[in-house]
Each structure stands twice: as structure tokens, then as C-alpha cells.
Amino acid sequence: MASIKEVAEAAGVSTATVSRVLSNGQHVRPEVRRRVMEAVEKLGYRPNLVARSLRSQQSNTIGLIVSDIRNPFFTSISRAVEDIAYAQGFTVLLCNTDEDVNKEAIYLQLMRDTNVAGIIFSPTRQTAASLAQQRFDFPIVMVDRTAPDFEADAVLLDNVEAAYRLTTHLINNGFGRIGAIFGETSLTGLERQQGYEQALRQHNVPVVPEYIRHTQPRVESGKAAASALLRLPQQPDALLTSNSLTLEGALQAIRAAHLSMPADIALAGFDETPWTVLVQPAITIISQPTYEIGKIAAELLIQRIAEPSRPPRQVMLRGQLRARGSSTRSLVKREIS
Amino acid sequence: MASIKEVAEAAGVSTATVSRVLSNGQHVRPEVRRRVMEAVEKLGYRPNLVARSLRSQQSNTIGLIVSDIRNPFFTSISRAVEDIAYAQGFTVLLCNTDEDVNKEAIYLQLMRDTNVAGIIFSPTRQTAASLAQQRFDFPIVMVDRTAPDFEADAVLLDNVEAAYRLTTHLINNGFGRIGAIFGETSLTGLERQQGYEQALRQHNVPVVPEYIRHTQPRVESGKAAASALLRLPQQPDALLTSNSLTLEGALQAIRAAHLSMPADIALAGFDETPWTVLVQPAITIISQPTYEIGKIAAELLIQRIAEPSRPPRQVMLRGQLRARGSSTRSLVKREIS
DNA sequence: TTGTAGGCGTTATCAC
């Protein structure tokens, strides 16, 4: 790889002039500029971004720290972040934490060690709690989850409202014993539990602690939790889960128990995935604008990089209730008749 | 962020000594080592990786260039790559190309500009064809797709064999008019088409050009292609697709046409996804060990980084046929009776 | 308008 020095020699100028031609382009004689450009062309010169980063103390790399890229919610966000990053000349460092506090810490350190321009982060509750005490020399945009006392840009869903709406939908469709599975490590899970409980109270449906489970956001965990709920002496007549992975597990559990939806058991959850409308009956969910969330997060971050002192913005989005056969008795009747 | 210089001052030694303590650890008096470590601790010193990379002309970053992280095949590979990378102290740069030759070129340039340790790449046929002419100062591991005349490590599926087996399975189940949808930009699609045609010929089933479609690996493209096939005067009695995105689109098209599987039309494709076993009937597929593919690719790359001159290895894996209700008439009969 | 020179933070070579 040719360096700026070699270009300078080839063009018979100093490295400063080459640099000027390539950056500002100001204050250079056309003739000299031409010579430089020719040399650049001939040598196939490209500025070394590592050297540039060392010199400028910044970079065009965005860190994206999520719990698991295989969670469709984060898959979609990642794609959006990468799209925006690419369009703006940034690059994306992908980090999976598995909801593991230790990995989160290691990756945050890595970000410090590499001059990242900023990060997009979806932390566990535990790490979120300590964020306010830490110092960062780069901006952080929170996605999906906030951190207490930590002033930062954020893109969030109104989780309490969404879960309230989803639960109310189940109640309105005649379901009263609603088993629920929430993520145990994220604030999101907690907020959705709040919305769930609010809805129950509001409609005078008893809150049964046994019906509430907390798990990792994984298919097997969801299946295990759902199976346990289905084995309860007083079996729930509906299942609600707080993400698409546990929803998938819950559906597997329902199938394994040979129960029919929604006659034996209703099912509802969060996040649109390919299969929610391909299975029969289709599954009721709260859909989140995942691509939009990632897009906004990346835009907020890039704006903040450009203008570090602007006031933090929190973008709060609403989920869309997609009522479908898995939880709507009337629809099923219609299908049968 | 404290620099090595500040640590040196605090410990009353030179930067060279600090560097020695932190890297080799050789040839340093215990007493001095202790002082240095104390200073490191006290100042919270962490080596700046950008400076290190500039100096050493290498880095711990692996580039991962795929067409779309949302394709479950690549999602899983990405996760595996990141896992291995993390375990070995590497970091992953995520790049989506959308099968766009231009984006591929830009990302390859970026890799050159940033001292990456190596890349894992799944190129379009067009870019693959030009790979042999290019010079790279970092190793490349190919996943899913090879490049002609380009000697490199690779992790591949025996696509011809897999498609042959899948097609034969359809033929053996009594399907003779098999519409097929292949990826148009990848070698993979081409190879699977070969296997498909071989199977037809072998079993004296006519190869009907109209039944063969080429599309982008996207849901909508798959749906459109499948819809077109279903509108043919001589409607196919089976649909075969070459990836999970087009498979999803094909299923949508079948549903939209109110056809029943497999009575009206059979369906089969590639890649295990959550929904293939959740829909009814379950979908017949060739399953690829996606996580394994990513894992092996990352391992090959890291080994090559450590030993640049080792002979290239090509790992060829076989797909597993998962025969299910969408293509097996006997199974369906059993279900009905 | 152009060149010189210093420094970003490391590591490695060479003296001592």
C-alpha cells in the first residue's frame, strides 16, 4: 500500500501538499493538484485509516452492542444501523453480549480502546444501573432499554402501554388466566410486566404470581417456561410473552401439549416475525418498527457525533397491535363456520 | 485516557520498560515490574489499539462481508463468527452488500484501508470472478460461495448434491412438474440449479425452462416468482427454492392462491428456520449447519492469520434432508386418515 | 501557495 510520502515523491511535492489536495483542496495551484492526483491515481493511493484515526483521535466506527444478533428484533436493528452507517461513511463493529454483564463490560472497554465514534447499546439492567457512574469519551445511544440517571439519546418503545394494550386485548376476548413470560435481564421485560399487571388490575382480573415467569430471551427458555405454565393445576387459558424468541418457544410448548389455539389456549407476544402469519391460526402480536428503531438510533448517534453538545433526545415509539386468530375467539368462530 | 508515557512517568521508568512489562514481561526486574503495574492500575491505563495497529501494521479486526444479515443463513453465521472472534480476542466488522457488486468493491477497499487481520466473504459471482486478479494484503476465507482460480480457505456446502437429493425426493414422492427458484447472483444458486437439473434428467423428467426462475434472495422476489409459476397454464405440482427467504415468499404465494400442500402443490427449500416446523404441514428442507459453517470459517481465518503460508483448506459440508409434510404424500395420507 | 516539522501512542532496535 502506497503511503502519502510515496505520493508526495512521485508528484514532486511535500506530504503536506498531498494531504491538502486530498482533504480541503484549498490553496493549491491547479497544476500541482493535477500532478498530485495523477500520482494518487498511478500508485493507487488510499489514505490509511488507522493512521488517520490515531492522528485525529477519532474514527468512523460505530459500536453496536446487543444481546444476540439472532433475536429478530436485533437482526433488523443491526441491518438498519449498518445501512445508515454505510450511507454516512461509517462502519459497524458488531458485539453480542448474551445478556452477560461481563461481556458488556469487556466490550465497553474495547470501545474505549479503539477510538470508536460512538456506540448503540442495549444493556442489561445491571449494566444500565452502573452506566451513570462511568465516564465515556464517546456518545452512547440507547436502544430498546434505558439506564437510570443516565442522560443519553435513546430510541424506545412505550413498553408499559404496549403490554397493557396486549393484555387488555386478551381480557376483552374472554381470557382471564393469562400466563406471562418476561425477559429477566432487561428493563424492557420489567416494563412489560408492569403493563400486564396494570391491565389485569384495571379489569379486576387477579394477578397470580404463579402465572408470571422470568427467563432469558431464548427459544428453549420460553418453551420450558411455557411448558411449566401449562402443567399448572389451574392451567392458564392464555399465554403472553415478551419477545419473539420466547413466543416461539411457547408455541412449541403448546404444540407439544397438543392444545388447540385459541380454544384451549390463546397466545400473544411481541415482535413481527415471518412465521406469526404463516402458522395457523396466525399469532397476535405487538409489532415494533424494528428497522425504524435502528435507523433512528444510527441517525441520532451520527448527529450527536457531529454536534456533541446538543441536548439528548429520547424517541418514544408505539407498538402496533396485530390482533389475529391465536387470541380472538370471534375470528375463530368465523373461520370454523 | 492515560497513555504509556504517563504510566512511564508515574513509575519513574521509560516507555520502553512499560511496553516490555505489558507485552513480553521478559528482562525486567520484579521491583520495576511492580512499580509499573501499580502505575498502570492507578491510572487505569489501557493500550491504545489504534496506535498499536499503526505501529504493528496489523489488527484484531475481522471483516465479515455478507449479502444480508437478515438472511437467517447469514444471521447464524455472523453469530458464530462473532463468538469465535470474541473468544480469540478478535472483533467483527459487519458489512452488508445486498448482492451489490459496487458495495462489495467499496467494502473490500475499506478492508484494505483499515489493516484488518482478515475477512470472511460471501461474494456475488461477478465479484468472485475478479478476485483472482486482485491483490490482497490480508487472508480471505470464503463462505457459502467460491471464486474461480482463487486459492483460499473456504467453507462450502455440496450444493449440487444437496439440490439433487432434494429434487429426487420430490420426484420419488410423485411430483413431476417442479417449479424452481434460484438465487441469480450467487454461485450457490447456479450449483443448486445444476443438481436440480441432474436429478430431473436422471429420472427422465423433462427440464422445462419455464419452470426455472432466478431472483434476488428476498421474500418479495420469491413470492413474485412463485406467483408467476403458479399462474402458468401448466401449473407446477411442486415448488423448490434455493434459500429460506424465497421459500418464505413461495409459501406466501401458495397461501395467497389458496392451494393446499401438498395436495395441490408441494413445497421444498433450503435452510432450517423457526417456521418450517411451525407451519402446517411442516416444510421439507435441506438443513445446513449454519453455525458450524461460521465457526469453521472463523477458525480457519484465525489459523491462517497465525500461519499465513499454510496450504489453503476447503471444508465441504453436506446438507441434511428433512422430509416433511409439505412434500410427502404418504405422510399426508396418514395425517388425514 | 507550499514546505518543514512535530506529534498522535505504540513497539522495536539499538546502545549503555
Added chain:
DNA sequence: GTGATAACGCCTACAA
């Protein structure tokens, strides 16, 4: 065993 010092490639005051 330890310390100067010189790069790695780039950018940017400052001088000319």
C-alpha cells in the same frame, strides 16, 4: 536490565 530514539502514516500549525 533499562533507556533513548526511530519509525508506523497522517494531519496541521507555523514558517517561508
